[in-house]
Structure formats: structure tokens, C-alpha cells
Amino acid sequence: MRRSALRKGIVKNIINDIRRYTMSYFQSSRSNSFLGSLPEVTKNLLIINVLVWVATMIFKSKGVDFNQYLALHFWQADRFMPWQLVTYMFMHDSSSLGGGLLHLGCNMFNLFMFGALLERVLGTKRYLLYYMVCGIGAGLVQEVVWQFTWETEFVSNLRTADGAVPSMAIVHQAIANGDAHTVEMMKEFLNFGFLTVGASGAVFGLLLAFGMTFPNLKMYVIPFPFPIKAKWMVIGYGVFELLCGTTGMMSGVAHYAHLGGMLFGVLLLLYWRQKGMLPKDGWYDY
Secondary structure (H helix, E strand, C coil): CHHHHHHHHHHHHHHHHHHHHHHHHHHHHHHCCCCCCCCHHHHHHHHHHHHHHHHHHHHHHCCCCCHHHHCEECCCCCCCCCCHHHHHHHCCCCCCHHHHHHHHHHHHHHHHHHHHHHHHHHCHHHHHHHHHHHHHHHHHHHHHHHHHHHHHHHHHCCCCCCCCCCCHHHHHHHHHCCCHHHHHHHHHHHHHCCEECCCHHHHHHHHHHHHHHCCCCEEECCCCCCEEEHHHHHHHHHHHHHHHHHHCCCCCCCHHHHHHHHHHHHHHHHHHHHCCCCCCCCCCCC
């Protein structure tokens, strides 16, 4: 009799556990949609980036180009505005539908993959600050690179009457003398020749933070058929971006902006560690 009652009690407990689990599953599934399961800042960043890109494509078809106002321009260009250091990171390629979807999709996938976990580790406010610092820092680094390269690129696009490339001294003299044709060409070149858009700088900052926070976490990275520790993945990406930037590989990509996002990211993380806002004795050793 006692054994039967005990058996009935065990079965009853099991049934109750199954009932509670089933009810909690269906209740949580309502809120655990793709967006519902994401932390607040990461979710809103994903939504804003997608909506801005869609609006950019729609308005472009109507003859309005958001890049004129929101993309990051060279600071010496007439169309440069300080707010572009913020707005550019919410813009993406709008030159074609396929190229734009690829640009946006890659950045948003990485934001989803690394950002959601980092937001839970750093906390909402600190995570948002980190993201913005990396994005703005990437833009500042890109501005510095443009400052050192714009004259060479401008001159290389000029041709004399016989088709030769003029020397830098000749161009400087023409500008100093107020040559209207050269000055107008320079203004046009600065306004349209140096533009950058995309969340890549901020995303590379997230990648850096992920590698520092979970250095030994093994990940599969295409095209490698074997797992790679996060710290080596980050170092590999950094070396690759530096190689592309210095050799001119994959032109049209703001490689130095990517490195700038990583640079400002590591500086901010080290500052937080120094101030005791993050662990000084290591990170998550997974």
C-alpha cells in the first residue's frame, strides 16, 4: 500500500513537472520571437539600420539621395557635417539592391551574433556607449586617412592636355592662382570622391570586444573547416584589414575605418578595466 502510494506520488510529480514545463514553454515562446529574444539595444540597432536602408532605397527611386546628407564626407568637403560621424553608421550601400542587401546583411548578422551576447555582458548603457564610440572612432580614423591621401588621389585623376598626370606642385599652383576649372574639379572630387557608409566600424569594435571577453571560445569561421578560438579570429581579421588597407586589396572598402573601430574599442575596454569597471584578472576563459 505504501509502495503504491509512493509510486502514484512520483507519477503525479512527473506529470506536474511536465505540465509546468509545457505551460512555461508556450508562454515564453510568445515573447521569444527573433526580435523578442534580443536585448533592447541590439534589437533597436537592427531595426534602425534596416529601416534607414529601406527608406534610403525608396527615396533614391524618387530622386532624393540620403547619402548627400547622412553619409560621412571628408571634412574639407562642402557637404561635410559633424553629425555625419554618427549618421553614417546607420547607412548602407544603396548603389544597387544586391550590393546593399549584402552590405546590410553581413553587418546585421555580425551585430546579431556578437552584439546580443556582449550587451548582456556589458549592460545596456555601457554596451550602447561602446558601440557608438567604436563607430564614431572608426569615422575619425577614416577622416585622418583621407587627410593624408586626398591630394594624391585627386592629382591622379587629373590629366593635362597631352594626357599626362600633372605634378602636385602644378596643381597647388593652379589652386593658389584661383584657376576656376581646377578649383571646381577639386570641390566636386572632395564632395563625391570620399564617402563612407555602414556599421562595419562599430561591428568590428564588437568583434574585438567579443575576442577579448571570450578569448578561448571556439568558433567556426568560413571557409575554415575547423574551429578557431575567438582571440585568433580577431587577430586574423585585424591583420587582414591592415594588409588590405596598405596594399590596396579590395578597394572601395573602408579598411582603416574597420581598424579604427577596433582601435577605439580596445582603448575603451582597457580604460574600463583600469578603472575597475571590468575584471582586471582576465575575462571569461571559455
